[in-house]
Amino acid sequence: MTTTMPAEDAYAAFLAKKAMVDPPTGLADIPDLPSALFPFQRDIVRWSLKRGRAALFAGTGLGKTLMELAWGSAIHAAHGGMVLLFAPLAVSTQIIREAAKFGIPARLVRCQADCGPGINVTNYQKIEHFDLAEFIAVILDESSILKSETGKYRTDLIAVCSAVPFRLAATATPAPNDFMELGNHAEFLGVMSYTDMLSTFFTHDGGETQKWRLKGHAENDFWRWMASWSVMLRKPSDLGYEDGAYQLPALHQIHHTVEVPSLAPYLLGGRAATLQERIRARRESVDDRVAFAASITPTDRQFVWWCNLNSESEALAKAIPGAVEVRGSDRDDDKERKLVDFSEGRIRVLITKPSICGFGMNWQHCADTGFVGLNDSFEQIYQAVRRFWRFGQECEVTAHFIAAETEGAVVANIKRKEADAERMAAAMVLHTANITKGIINAQARDVAVYSPTMPMQIPNWLGAAA
Structure with missing residues (x-):
């Protein structure tokens, strides 16, 4: 007689078949970790060391650099050998x-011979x-x-690191709907x-190759799978820890609309409606926006202006x-x-x-920045502002946004994307928080001291049996 496997069992078998074999390369015994780690950082590092290959999706300023260094130092303490940490340009010096x-001992290197x-x-x-191949x-x-x-x-990193036994990836909370980024980390x-x-x-x-959505019946399995190899948090309390010093100061976003001498005749109603029209309006309003930006630049403190056009x-x-251009x-x-x-x-x-x-870049020493022009990339704006508005910043942060009146709804588009991103990031953390709390919190070695003060009394029936 032929029996049919229940649908849920068939799907579980399908998942098991699809999952890549991931040999346990983590540490069974965790070396001593730096005392500078906060409790949530310490437990995340311990979890990632036991995991062997892990991703840390943590908000800006949560101490990813210290966690990376503590992780690498522990791997070296346990196995010896060389650890290689890749960072963006100039960030390596900061690290x-x-x-x-x-x-924590670390050296800046340019080639294999320096290692x-x-x-x-x-x-x-x-x-x-x-x-x-020379790195552990x-x-x-x-x-x-x-x-x-x-x-x-x-492509290069996935190929050349495929045989490296220990791997750690760390970045800010990924774009919630950017499953490509999650998939590339998994790979x-x-x-x-x-x-x-x-x-x-x-x-x-549909027909757009970049548009994918979670299968309804696979959503819980997907987030459980994510929580098995990555941890996501925007603040310590996402994982049940005290936020303590991880409270951000106020962020003041000031939007400026610059008038231009004569509205472009090619714009219907004087405002850009399409992407091509917005690009043209930006190019034609450079002088006006730059003049306004220069007029509001403070003379008594550091400032960063972000541009889109040369x-x-x-x-x-x-x-x-005295301004310096990079x-x-x-x-x-x-x-x-x-x-x-x-x-x-x-x-x-x-x-x-x-x-x-x-x-x-960690620029908490500076609290003033601005965008002389805006494009439609919310991610770039988000990341640029968070060079300053991040945990560890002691001052209120001011970010100026300058747009020409001919650019249309560019500011409204950015605000909408910001609201969408915040809502989706909160949902992503919420999906994994309960699963991750149990996994991460279990790494803590702190245990209550057992010091009994009352004598134990043996029940009469037990004594009689003896």
């Missing part, structure tokens, strides 16, 4: 300073100068570099390939005395020198683009 601050036992820190741009562990700082499905760094860690993730948990919507950057550098065409060494100089207070006004410096 070395953080390591010294917490007493030695322990933690070695370099830039993603130098990946071809290293033989990853790899750490990706700002691992959102894996976002692009066909990006060069994504980098050897958990499941991006394509297998899609076929296992998602269904395709013409904006060049004009601002000329209009603001361009994509600069040599990597020059970019790094300028960013370090701003971080250490030697540059007062920095002018750059979110695509160049919007990821990884």
Whole structure:
């Protein structure tokens, strides 16, 4: 007689078949960790060490750098060998300073010959100068570099790190609907390939290849799977810890609409309606927006202006005395020198683009920034603002947003995307919080001391039986 497997059992078997084999490479015995770790950081590090290959999706300023360094130091303490930490340009220097601050040995390296036992820190741009087969562990700082499905760094990192036994990826909470980024992290860690993730948990919507949605019956399984190899949090209380010092100061977002001398005749009603019209309106209003930006730049404190167009950057550098421009065409060494100089207070006004410096830098020493022009990328704006508005910032942060009156609803679009992103990020954390709490909290070694003060009395019936 032929029996039919119940639908739920068939689906469980399907998931098991699709899951990639992920040998346990974690540590059974966790070495001592730095005392500087907060309780939530300590438990996350212990969990990721036991996991062996893990992702930390943690909000800006939650101490990902310290957790990365503690993780790498523990791997070296347990197994010896070399650990390689990749970071964005100029962030590597920042990480070395953080390591010294917490007493964790780390060296800045440019090629394989510079490396030695322990933690070695370099830039993603130098990946071809290293033989990853020689390293016991790899750490990706700002691992959102894996976002692009066909990006060069994504492809190279997944290929060259596939045989590295210990892997850690750390970035801010990913875009909630960007399943490509989640899939690429899973593939980098050897958990499941991006394509297998899609076929296992998602269904395709229509004819657009980038539009996928979770299968209704697979949603719980998907988040349980995510929580098995990653941890997501925006603040410590997401995992049941006290927020304590992790309270952000106020963020003041000031929107400025700049009038232009004559409205463009090609715009219906004088306002851009399409993307092409907005781009043209931005190009034609550069002089007006730059003049306004220069007029509101403070003269008594540090400031960063974010641009989208080279013409904006060049004009601002000329209009603001002493301002320093960081361009994509600069040599990597020059970019790094300028960013370090701003971080250490030697540059007062920095002018750059979110695509160049919007990821990884810790600029809590500065509380004023602005966008001389806006594009439609909410992610770039989100990341750029969070170079300043992050845990550890002691001052209220002010961010200026300048748009020409001809650009239409660009500010409204950004506000809408911001509200959508906040709502979806909260939902993502909520989905995994309950699962992750039990896993992460279980890593704590702190136990109540058993010190009985009352004598134990043996029941009469037990004594009689004896």
